Amino acid sequence: MEIMNKKHFISPKTTIIVQQLTLLLLLLLSFFPVFTQSQAFDYAEALSKSLLYFEAQRSGRLPYSQRVPWRDHSGLTDGLEQGVDLVGGYYDAGDHVKFGLPMAFTVTMLSWGVIEYGDQITRAGEFEHTLEAIKWGTDYFIKAHTSPNVLWAEVGDGDTDHYCWQRPEDMTTSRRAYKIDESNPGSDLAGETAAAMAAASIVFRETNPHYSHLLLHHAQQLFEFGDKYRGKYDKSVGVVKNYYASVSGYMDELLWAALWLYKATDTPKYLNYLITKAHCFGGTGWAMTEFSWDVKYAGLQIMAAKLLMEVKHKEHKHTLDQYRSKAEHYICSCLNKNNSTNNVERTPGGMLFVRQWNNMQYVSSASFLLTVYSDFLRSSKQKLSCHGGAVGPEELLGLAKAQVDYILGSNPMNMSYLVGYGSSYPTRVHHRGGSVISYRENKGFIGCTQGYDNWYNRDAPNPNVVVGALVGGPDCQDNFSDERGNFMQTEACTYNTAPLVGVLARLNQLYEQENQSMHLIASY
Template sequence: MEKNNRKQKDHVGGSKPPRFVQHGYLFLFFFFTLFITTQSKAFDYADALSKSLLYFEAQRSGRLPYNQRVTWRDHSGLTDGLEQGVDLVGGYYDAGDHVKFGLPMAFTVTMLSWGAIEFWQQIADAGELEHTMEAIKWGTDYFIKAHTGPNVLWAEVGDGDTDHYCWQRPEDMTTSRQAFKIDEKNPGSDLAGETAAAMAAASIVFRNTNPHYSHLLLHHAQQLFEFGDRYRGKYDGSVGVVKSYYASVSGYMDELLWAAMWLYKATDNEEYFEYLISNAHTFGGIGWAITEFTWDVKYAGLQILASKFLMEEKHKKHADILEKYRSKAEYYICSCLNKNNGSNVNQTPSGLLYVRQWNNMQYVSTASFLLTVYSDFLQNKNQHLTCHGGIVGHEEILNFAKSQVDYILGLNPLNMSYLVGYGSKYPNRVHHRGASIVSYRENKGFIGCTQGYDDWYNTQKPNPNILVGALVGGPDLQDNFDDQRNNYMQTEACTYNTAPLVGVFAKLLHTENKKLVHDFDSILVSSI
């Protein structure tokens, strides 16, 4: 009876469209499918975004959570801080070894947070917001532990020299886990400043979803900034073991300005803005024209953020200082675009930005990020950039950033993706202890220091575990790349290489999707 009623409704009530309309729908469906396949993107930014976030799970130290997706990793570093009577379990290994270095870890979290703030909606639309926030929180949870007193911050766990004698999985670690700190007598304004910046930026990320946690992060950030500002000094002068690995060449003034910037963005407290203005000259904020942005040198990022204040009415009285910040920001952008009179960033024959031979991709990913952010800024304000080499629009800037990202993903002479696990060809002998040795989940048999070198490091076989989402050091000045485990200048990956790309991948995915819809609409209209 029910079936008959339904049939009658279809026939009498007219809920089915007429046959010619059905054919129209089918035509549209097939036309759209054909359009998508013929217009398919050269690169799958959605896949790159998802994979980039997996990398941070591979770099986790501590007790891994139940929802850990990188299953070849297991718990490690579970006694970190025990010798010093403090809980320092957690955080990230920065690269292919097992030292937890505070400065690059903090910069990684700052960049992940900045990406989430700038491209929140794009990351959410891609379905990766939760994983992005998890990656940030894994770092900030550790910073909360490491900040054991208002003027105490644990700077490092492990020792680079002894760690490098061993080639072991993190789960088997037998190397020293001694921890080192900064305090009133042993200052480290650069480390305190960057950690404050990371926590302030993260507090913005968690403001709506976890207000209590956001407030806690802000409290720590404010204390750390005060500590770094009051007891001034370079952290590598207090923690000597870090000098061979993450020496603070640029000093601490950029980090203090950087921290003040993020605290102002997080609190809207004018005292932090006044700090940016009053110290702009003496701290080099408007003096240094820089052509790189790294875990050590924050000026370019600071200058780009300061440029945005020029558009706000309440900051008009400081327009002269803000103009100087902006002029230095634009010097950086123009240098990447090869449009400065004189100092430009070198490029390989195929157009990859090239700063130096050791882990060059870190400079490429941070440049791609800053270019993307500045392109958005110019577009939103309907402005353009004036370089010595001519006037530049926001589209040209974004297209150049895209060219760098596409090179990373495989548009290069070797047709190789330097983002591990993406595409069909990528480095498979990444300089990384955990990835290059059989998974602890598969084989719990202990692997010692030298055994790791003998059995795993020196083999020509591909790594048994794929370090998905890792951005390796990349090619040399001539676009050459040698995929060898001992070629650590090119095959080692770092957390701060991948971190800036998270936001950029989301932005490029959004832009490509918009363009696809626009192109389809245009073709559809012209065909009617």
Template sequence: MRGGRIKHLSSFYIIQCILIILFPLYTQSLSFNYTDALTKSLLYFEAQRSGHLPYNQRVTWRGHSGLTDGLQQGVDLVGGYYDAGDHVKFGLPMAFTVTMLSWSVIEFGEEIAAAGEYQHALEAIKWGTDYFIKAHTHPYILWAEVGDGDTDHYCWQRPEDMTTSRQAYKIDKDNPGSDLAGETAAAMAAASIVFKELNPHYSHLLLHHAQQLFKFGDKYRGEYDASVEEVRSYYASVSGYRDELLWAALWLHWATGLDEYLEYVVENAESMGGNGWAMIEFSWDVKYAGLQILATKLLLNGEHHEIHKHVLEEYKSKADYYICACLGKNNGSNADRSPGGMLYIRQWNNLQYVSSAAFLLTVYYEYLNAAQQRELLCPDGLVRTDELLALAKTQADYILGANPMKMSYMVGFGSKYPTKVHHRGASIVSYKESNGFIGCTQGFDDWFGRGWENPNVLVGAIVGGPNCEDKFRDDRGNYMQTEACTYNTAPMVGVFAKLNQLAEKPAKDILSRTSYSFGQM
């Protein structure tokens, strides 16, 4: 037995020595360029800009668009983002996008700056928050949407040629939308943290709007899709508004340090489901997992009164549920996986859930490590916190090309990626090359139906992605898989920044953790 153990250990050390020699070459061949991925992810938001484009616009095939938005209603609603491949400005997913961009900068600002992308990240956030300031025209009025999804989907035009309705829709005290008000408050509160040192006046302005919006959403309660019926077919609020109000309160607590917001989160934990709902999804609609992880941060850091500890522990138990479900360690109540290892939630635009999970795994890893907690107790046993980051990396790598299709689902990254993205502007020749007007149906006839690659590359866009069997069909009409959304890419900004930092560590530092993984294989 002893001799056999010595032989086993000798073999192990020989393997380690081989790994030390070959590891740099191995990682070079298999790892991805996360700096490039980060750069391209931020570039994508410039392609989604609505309004009057700035002088330093880098996506040169785009031009000014939506310059009369809000004119019919007597309000300036020029600016903001198109959420996906069409030209409607939907407030709820836009706000979530900005919240996630801001959270990425708050947590991984140094890593983003080290990659030379900090200014671009700030510009991406500010393009959204500038619009939210315009859209919040009164303490109890928030413009929820510009454009009409139904008429927009009848046309296939460049944004510069838009002939579809630019009707604007609002929520107010008679037509409430607590979910929209709450998410917009969260976005502006999170952004106020980002700009606090860099631009105190702007930060204060954002915080002022955030506090007003939270008060509005809490005082006049209701789902926004009951007030703005036009949004129901596109961004219906399935989870209701309670998660957004709790979410907004947590962000306001972080931004202000005021106890009243934390007390709101604690006192309403049970009635609003904060410590009751256990989720395996985090998205533009369902915020529970995100707010539970934010609440856990307060608990781990000791940033709470003792009387709040019990409720925050309940929040943590639900945060652990989400993380353990992603890891497949949750006593059977787990997130599904594709054969290739992709987390799978649902058929339509599944990569939005993959990117949001990768972010929460990464940020929870950071919170646990900061609290000197190296293990997490899941129903199926102890998990090393390194495994959270490892899973986030596998999901990021899957998006970038480590998948059965060997395709990058980030457009413009790598040598093989979707070339027929469901996106009006990208699929039609740039107006700068051909400035002749392209009509509503002409776009379908001349551009949508052709089998050619898009003339403009939508760099940095993360498409909907493959199905549960890792299958993907690159077809413009296959919108469930080939349409990209801003909230797919936004969470990956922080993830790519973190992975880029880790990739730059010496090989021997990475190897110190490799033996654990090797031993588990």
């Protein structure tokens, strides 16, 4: 009788186990199809670097834990002329004005990222840094909200600021502050700031309950102020019109704030606001193809659609279904599956293209909404119904990943548009602090126009790398010119990077899960 070599003998039981594991792998690959046939990026590294950008944008007195070494204290007298402490907050982009509306949207998006993907951010080791980025903004909003019906909207003005090219530590430009109040309303600004503080209150509920309660108190007051004294903030604060005019008006921000307050408090009056004003405020009427610091409808509609998962919202199903219909119009437009006139354009390289100026803000925000809605569809075991047919959650996640990968280097220029990530990225970012020698290295004063003469017009790369900045990005033909004066493409903004934080954490989780599955099979 021939004796089998035990080394090569496979028992029937082992065969069944291998077959089961193979089936499991196939199921996992069908669940995570976005990684099976594409270039892999280090999403954890990209996440870590994206959070450094917010430290580069800090205004005020920097903490000892500051990780961006080329920055120092700045704007330490902000608000002094008006008798109020407005030290802190963020510079929005490559200049040194503190614009309230985009700053608040930045904080809302960072907070939403934590609410959706806090566990994934934690696993990537970046939870504390994300909370620090949020709190740097909310600490400032607390200061800026000096009484129930007063919110300081802006510090500095774009016109005088853009006349100079200086480091923030050397600023000689006007630091005049502008406010909204009962006589000069700004419902859009009050609404977005309320949304930011309500969202952040959810984030800090467990780690810092007292701070969470304080944020919620401010959020509720700001919402009441914005709703009672209605008006566009750019009419009250005229200096903002050339920079952050509220084109969409304030109705989207009031609905957005009400929904975030409902999420934070579970108080029926905020839900009732969302339902009763759904039609007259455009929540169930406006079908959008963009989501941005100005236009909140798509994000609002997606959040409202998610309420359908809870049984307690059954009585409002009709209105929430209308919100969902408009949310899905946005998602289908990104997927290029609406009828031909209602889709987001794509470049030849596959990037979603909305506008020539700072297009990457729309790419990052779309990636976030696609990711969130994909998870909503998966958890509720549903599909999306577009004009072009039914779509599964994996296709939404696939598009989100494709957009993030484009950002990180999978594009015709083979360039990462997230500064500091990868081997090739923009080196002449349109950023005053980044383009001038570090104050910590050379404390000699650099005057207003001296910065233009000695630094702005240099061909050399910036002396300081603005790590984590997501620049405006390429044009509709995927062309990109890395020039400091090309501000449409090389300037970065806080609200470009903010939506990426949650998406990068989610993609990192999926990548790790697929790797674990592959290793499990390989071990057999």
